[in-house]
Amino acid sequence: MNVYKRYERVSAMLKILSDNPNTLYNLNYFMNMFNTAKSTASEDVEIINSVIEKFGFGKIITVSGAGGGIKYIPINSLYNYRSFVKEVCKSLEDKSRIIPGGFLYTTDLIYSPNIATKIGELLSFPFQEKSVDFVVTVETKGIPIALMCARALNVPLIIIRKDSKVTEGSSVSINYVSGSQKQIRSMSLSRRSLKRYSKVVLIDDFMKAGGTIKGMMELMEEFDAEVVGIGVMISTAMPMVKLISDYISLFILKEMDEYNGIIKMEISDWLK
Amino acid sequence: MNVYKRYERVSAMLKILSDNPNTLYNLNYFMNMFNTAKSTASEDVEIINSVIEKFGFGKIITVSGAGGGIKYIPINSLYNYRSFVKEVCKSLEDKSRIIPGGFLYTTDLIYSPNIATKIGELLSFPFQEKSVDFVVTVETKGIPIALMCARALNVPLIIIRKDSKVTEGSSVSINYVSGSQKQIRSMSLSRRSLKRYSKVVLIDDFMKAGGTIKGMMELMEEFDAEVVGIGVMISTAMPMVKLISDYISLFILKEMDEYNGIIKMEISDWLK
Structure with a gap:
């Protein structure tokens, strides 16, 4: 089983989200990809959020509920x-x-x-x-x-x-x-x-x-x-x-x- | 002066490279963006290389010399x-x-x-x-x-x-x-x-x-x-x-x- 470092997970997640704007990803998708627990995946999402905000890359929208997940919006502010x-x-x-x-x-x-x-x-x-x-x-x-x-x-x-x-x-x-x-x-x-x-x-x-x-x-x-x-x-x-x-x-x-x-x-x- | 964590730098770099395929970025560009020394920037590039390889995201090409830098190729293998x-x-x-x-x-x-x-x-x-x-x-x-x-x-x-x-x-x-x-x-x-x-x-x-x-x-x-x-x-x-x-x-x-x-x-x- 592969174990990934945080910077590996976070940068890979950001790339996947960024390559697929407005596409809903269930947290399970990333938990399976990186073999992480839900808490770790949630932390990773928080980090991505802060990176996106700091560098003005757009925004992450969190959709709650069973069919929920996160999606990347390429443009947040003009x-x-x-x-x-x-x-x-x-x-x-x-x-x-x-x-x-x-x-x-x-x-x-x-x-x-x-x-x-x-x-x-x-x-x-x-x-x-x-x-x-x-x-x-x-x-x-x-x-x-x-x-x-x-x-x-x-x-x-x-x-x-x-x-x-x-x-x-x-x-x-x-x-x-x-x-x-x-x-x-x-x-x-x-x-x-x-x-x-x-x-x-x-x-x-x-x-x-x-x-x-x-x-x-x-x-x-x-x-x-x-x-x-x-x-x-x-x-x-x-x-x-x-x-x-x-x-x-x-x-x-x-x-x-x-x-x-x-x-x-x-x-x-x-x-x- | 902003100080960025490694996962912030690496994920931001990967996003920028990935959004601009085949575009040459001088290392100075990232050194200025993240306020890092050349050695740190080089390490960051190494990490991005390994992430891209691990997840099959393409490849990074390094162009040496004064006008050199790195560029991202979206497709490395079929x-x-x-x-x-x-x-x-x-x-x-x-x-x-x-x-x-x-x-x-x-x-x-x-x-x-x-x-x-x-x-x-x-x-x-x-x-x-x-x-x-x-x-x-x-x-x-x-x-x-x-x-x-x-x-x-x-x-x-x-x-x-x-x-x-x-x-x-x-x-x-x-x-x-x-x-x-x-x-x-x-x-x-x-x-x-x-x-x-x-x-x-x-x-x-x-x-x-x-x-x-x-x-x-x-x-x-x-x-x-x-x-x-x-x-x-x-x-x-x-x-x-x-x-x-x-x-x-x-x-x-x-x-x-x-x-x-x-x-x-x-x-x-x-x-x-």
């Missing part, structure tokens, strides 16, 4: 994300990001695993207590941050397609009007990918007038899903009146002046 | 992935995955963050030592596993689009012939997303004849990129002769009999 948020905001203001036509180049940021992880964690933060069943995004650019948000919430990701793909079976399609360009578009989701009456969070990388998110909401209705939250990485200040209300964004694009090469980006109030 | 690989293989043989037209439904697996993480780590394994600059995939279904592969290798992800999107600036497009369906298709990649002379790994979820991967390779040529590895989650046994050679896959689809509801999936030899 404090530790402040310098990250500032850095990303500054990077987003780099005028070389302006793409002819008035678009903003962001894929170098949102396709970077480290950045996508933190963006996803930030987007998960307001929805941690909402009993989310699925994170839903629409292809393509929002997928990495949506996946990392789903990882933080420990739920599967669902990707809405812009055209129905034969390889995913029967699907539900809707048409929607893109808010800013007033074009008719369609999106579709495979029937079997989303259980009826699920609670979903909608995630996207960019929102202007909100037409795409509104389309996603309509599609969710077809599945009798309840949208418990909407999060986008960047929303634009204009138009002020969006097609949807009740969303969170991390950054607000106040101004983009293509001709003079000026981007003004702000951090959303709730992140400050 | 041993710890065996039960996972068997479970996924079994799940892939579930006949309810057969989609009319002879397609295989896999998005419930590959869009699940936990599973995508492990698949991505497995796909990174053969390319750990190849000095990879970017992981490249083509939208849409392969994105989650490609992102997690990029995370394991600590490199950015690049997503090739199936039509050129105005929002990413000037792009390079190619036409290619889908290997199994003999249709002309196109894919494109924004000029600025991939630096010339980069070393890339191509990742996709599914490969039949290899037409898509071949298209990706041609597109990489346009960027003077060197393809140092190709990895797919599932390849098909038929056609035996593919349009590309020199790829790795995790699973091989030996047979799918739509009418009798039979799927035969095998684990690739290198994973056994």
Whole structure:
């Protein structure tokens, strides 16, 4: 029978918890893994709690009762994300990001695993207590941050397609009007990918007038899903009146002046 | 000045290393964080090494010299992935995955963050030592596993689009012939997303004849990129002769009999 030292047990436990955010671990799991008594395992959890708190790694939630245990929440306060948020905001203001036509180049940021992880964690933060069943995004650019948000919430990701793909079976399609360009578009989701009456969070990388998110909401209705939250990485200040209300964004694009090469980006109030 | 106990230092270090795979940390970083002498920090690293080894968490690589340090590799041996690989293989043989037209439904697996993480780590394994600059995939279904592969290798992800999107600036497009369906298709990649002379790994979820991967390779040529590895989650046994050679896959689809509801999936030899 293996006997482990405290620092071995504690560091292994923290790694397992951290690799599996929002996943409930019964204390027995660790008692069996390390051959410890319940009292020792409880002490170990206390220590992990204090380490997580000291270093701002998130938090541990204890669920009591027979089916209880502990789970790790990667983001506890926004404090530790402040310098990250500032850095990303500054990077987003780099005028070389302006793409002819008035678009903003962001894929170098949102396709970077480290950045996508933190963006996803930030987007998960307001929805941690909402009993989310699925994170839903629409292809393509929002997928990495949506996946990392789903990882933080420990739920599967669902990707809405812009055209129905034969390889995913029967699907539900809707048409929607893109808010800013007033074009008719369609999106579709495979029937079997989303259980009826699920609670979903909608995630996207960019929102202007909100037409795409509104389309996603309509599609969710077809599945009798309840949208418990909407999060986008960047929303634009204009138009002020969006097609949807009740969303969170991390950054607000106040101004983009293509001709003079000026981007003004702000951090959303709730992140400050 | 804060003084930390060994179990606090060691568990915090392991969490930081584990959250940032393949990222080089100079010992000074931890010495400053924990206010320790070099000898103590070195001992802590030794302990982390032993914990990682005991629990099969991967490995620590020590890079010597002035610019040296330690980095964490999430996958060291395939041993710890065996039960996972068997479970996924079994799940892939579930006949309810057969989609009319002879397609295989896999998005419930590959869009699940936990599973995508492990698949991505497995796909990174053969390319750990190849000095990879970017992981490249083509939208849409392969994105989650490609992102997690990029995370394991600590490199950015690049997503090739199936039509050129105005929002990413000037792009390079190619036409290619889908290997199994003999249709002309196109894919494109924004000029600025991939630096010339980069070393890339191509990742996709599914490969039949290899037409898509071949298209990706041609597109990489346009960027003077060197393809140092190709990895797919599932390849098909038929056609035996593919349009590309020199790829790795995790699973091989030996047979799918739509009418009798039979799927035969095998684990690739290198994973056994």
